[in-house]
Amino acid sequence: MRAFLPIFFSGLLLSSLAEVAARAEEKPRAAPDFKKDVLPVFEEKCIRCHGAKRRGGKLDMRTLSALLEGGDTGPALKPGNAKKSLLIELIHYKEMPPKKEEPFITPTELEMLRHWINTMQGKT
Ligand code: HEC
DSSP states (O other), rough: OTTOOOOOOHHHOOOOOHHHHHHHHSOOOOOIIIIIIHHHHHHHHHHBBBBSBBBBOOOOSSSHHHHHOOBBBBOOOOOTOGOHHHHHHHTTTTTOOOOSSSOOOOOOHHHHHHHHHHHSOOOO
């Protein structure tokens, strides 16, 4: 009987660790904010071609309303649905920024942008 005790306890420990990990994942992440989180990325990597001077595809990325209005192809994003958002699609397939135009969007930034759009509600 005694020999089994350590095994029993290490099993308990592992299952409680797993529980803690699961709970940490469930914790809702704060929704990114356009001005604070998103705009700095766009300013660094997009707005020189999508702002005051140049407007590739007629898209202005300086404000949320301009993004919702969109460019030649229509709205740049669909609130609540990153998968159907043009700008996410273009970044994902490395169409934007155009090839050879650095800096690119990092995977962390793309994840943040997806999260930003997915948590956006009622702004259409
Ligand atoms: C070097 C200039 C340049 C940079 C940097 C750039 N774009 Fe573009 N973008 C363009 C041009 C030009 C077009 C028009 C389509 C084309 O010619 O490919 C365009 C088109 C688009 C469109 C489609 C507009 C429409 O309605 O047709 C989206 C969305 C877009 N860009 C998003 C972005 C995002 C997001 C970034 C930053 C990660 C970015 N772009 C960076 C030049 C640029």
